[in-house]
Amino acid sequence: DAGITQSPRHKVTETGTPVTLRCHQTENHRYMYWYRQDPGHGLRLIHYSYGVKDTDKGEVSDGYSVSRSKTEDFLLTLESATSSQTSVYFCAIRHGRIANTGELFFGEGSRLTVL
Amino acid sequence: GQQVMQIPQYQHVQEGEDFTTYCNSSTTLSNIQWYKQRPGGHPVFLIQLVKSGEVKKQKRLTFQFGEAKKNSSLHITATQTTDVGTYFCAGLAWGNEKLTFGTGTRLTIIP
Numbered sequence: 001d002a003g004i005t006q007s008p009r010h011k012v013t014e015t016g017t018p019v020t021l022r023c024h025q026t027e028n029h030r031y032m033y034w035y036r037q038d039p040g041h042g043l044r045l046i047h048y049s050y051g052v053k054d055t056d057k058g059e060v061s062d063g064y065s066v067s068r069s070k071t072e073d074f075l076l077t078l079e080s081a082t083s084s085q086t087s088v089y090f091c092a093i094r095h096g097r098i099a100n101t102g103e104l105f106f107g108e109g110s111r112l113t114v115l
Numbered sequence: 116g117q118q119v120m121q122i123p124q125y126q127h128v129q130e131g132e133d134f135t136t137y138c139n140s141s142t143t144l145s146n147i148q149w150y151k152q153r154p155g156g157h158p159v160f161l162i163q164l165v166k167s168g169e170v171k172k173q174k175r176l177t178f179q180f181g182e183a184k185k186n187s188s189l190h191i192t193a194t195q196t197t198d199v200g201t202y203f204c205a206g207l208a209w210g211n212e213k214l215t216f217g218t219g220t221r222l223t224i225i226p
Binding site for chain 2: 041056
């Protein structure tokens, strides 16, 4: 267990409402990631963070924002949820201090349904 | 941007048969990783390959990294029901901190 918890694990919301997913880690890792998983697309990177207040976009960042005000928490926000954002969201942390190395450890996932 | 393609998308095999999934990157990679995701679960790291032409084994699983560091394969010998799941490759390009995942190969076993 890499000490990652995601909350909420399940959420149903309506189009146009804001949603925030939380990823919490207990091991002080620098790198944290948010992925979404959809059938036929595998895992696609939304945003990632390489330190407190240091974040960057992934390949599917439109409609999402993130914040990392402290090492242990990485928040993913949908400002105005749309049905296309119905998905399973995974948070991950990366072990290893050296760039270009280190495996990812994933949280249990958050299943979001936007009606 | 970097793309990682994986084939096949689905594979159904009889228990005891072998299974192979292939991964191809549009760019040269610094390393490639493999993950397994059981139905309803989250991806779990299996292995990382770094060197050109590298081959690593984990019991019945054999992982290869191509000479050009643009492709990789995972081969499972004599599949068992515990091998059921989706296998993902994930590539890391040089100078890039973003791991790009393939679309995955979903393996089902026919008992």
